[in-house]
Amino acid sequence: MTSTTPILDALLTRRSLKPKLLQVPAPDMQTLQLCARTALRAPNHGNLPVCRFILIDEASREKLGELFRAASLRSGADEEKAARRASKALKGPMLVGFIIRRFDGAEAPLDEQLITAGAALENFLLALQACGFGAIVLSDSCREDPELKSALGIDPDETLCGWITIGTPASDGQPVPESRPEPLGVWKM
Numbered sequence: 001m002t003s004t005t006p007i008l009d010a011l012l013t014r015r016s017l018k019p020k021l022l023q024v025p026a027p028d029m030q031t032l033q034l035c036a037r038t039a040l041r042a043p044n045h046g047n048l049p050v051c052r053f054i055l056i057d058e059a060s061r062e063k064l065g066e067l068f069r070a071a072s073l074r075s076g077a078d079e080e081k082a083a084r085r086a087s088k089a090l091k092g093p094m095l096v097g098f099i100i101r102r103f104d105g106a107e108a109p110l111d112e113q114l115i116t117a118g119a120a121l122e123n124f125l126l127a128l129q130a131c132g133f134g135a136i137v138l139s140d141s142c143r144e145d146p147e148l149k150s151a152l153g154i155d156p157d158e159t160l161c162g163w164i165t166i167g168t169p170a171s172d173g174q175p176v177p178e179s180r181p182e183p184l185g186v187w188k189m
């Protein structure tokens with residue numbers, strides 16, 4: 001059995017923390033930039049810029065909530081549901097959008113591009129954890145809404161893949177035991 005190292009420990013114990021388990025302080029800009037830079041180290045066929053992050057300025061989160069509310073109403077939600085949706089813009093100490101871009105016709109097929117984006121996201125989450133911060137990625141139910149995308153400066157070729165809520169862990173929780181099957185198999189003849 002291989003002995004672990006701090007990096008292996010971090011890999012084996014990363015976990016997401018719901019917004020209610022995250023408190024201030026959030027990372028400062030320098031730390032956030034450092035963590036975002038680790039996304040560039042994801043394996044990348046063709047060196048394509050397949051993903052990026054958008055930090056929501058603290059003073060603009062109310063406005064984001066209004067955009068969420070409007071998008072939710074456009075999708076057919078009633079006022080109550082739209083208000084719940086709007087409140088998500090204010091949850092947690094810091095909110096960062098995760099955007100992916102597809103390059104049709106590139107040498108790297110779309111699934112490879114997606115793998116790169118996923119690896120980039122995981123690097124970002126692990127880097128945050130290494131800096132003492134917790135985070136969770138949650139989907140946007142209105143991610144395809146063209147007006148929401150346009151207001152956020154997201155191109156039609158891009159997808160609003162999720163929102164990353166970031167903050168300081170409110171408690172030292174234990175990692176949830178792994179319940180999925182071992183992902184490594186062996187093929188031999």
Ligand SMILES: Cc1cc2nc3c(=O)[nH]c(=O)nc-3n(C[C@H](O)[C@H](O)[C@H](O)COP(=O)(O)O)c2cc1C
Pocket residue numbers: 014015016017136137138139140161162
């Ligand atoms: C792009 C993306 C979107 C996600 N959206 C949701 C979501 O809307 N709701 C949810 O419960 N989990 C969502 N998850 C999963 C959580 O972020 C998290 O991984 C899950 O709760 C398992 O926790 P763990 O990361 O500690 O294993 C999403 C994950 C990714 C990568």
